[in-house]
Amino acid sequence: MAEPRLLLIGKLQSTLDVLAEELCRLGRDVLATNDRTLVGQILAEGKADLVVIGGGLDEPARAEMRDYVLGLSPDIPLHLAPRGEGTSPATALSFANEQVVLYKVLAAAMRDQSEG
Numbered sequence: 001m002a003e004p005r006l007l008l009i010g011k012l013q014s015t016l017d018v019l020a021e022e023l024c025r026l027g028r029d030v031l032a033t034n035d036r037t038l039v040g041q042i043l044a045e046g047k048a049d050l051v052v053i054g055g056g057l058d059e060p061a062r063a064e065m066r067d068y069v070l071g072l073s074p075d076i077p078l079h080l081a082p083r084g085e086g087t088s089p090a091t092a093l094s095f096a097n098e099q100v101v102l103y104k105v106l107a108a109a110m111r112d113q114s115e116g
Contacts, residue, residue, distance in 0.1 A: 043072045
């Protein structure tokens with residue numbers, strides 16, 4: 001199975017760049033941006049298989065971005081990174097990686113069902 005393409009959306013591009021670099025070291029295919037126009041372009045071109053929105057955005061901005069993404073790609077798996085005490089970019093990193101793994105497991109299970 002090809003590596004799913006993760007679109008990571010957040011507040012600070014510098015933080016997103018670090019997270020993308022670390023996820024790439026884990027073998028993940030990542031595009032990371034805080035630019036709404038680029039998010040729209042990536043989704044319109046079908047360059048993402050799943051989306052994670054980080055916890056750095058305030059709740060109204062996260063809700064707006066969630067609605068924007070789902071308005072463009074209603075069927076794309078979208079996950080909101082946990083927020084609150086004890087969360088950080090490092091926890092967002094593990095959360096994003098976990099979502100990629102779960103995406104792959106679900107895809108494999110669906111393949112098994114269609115073959116069996």
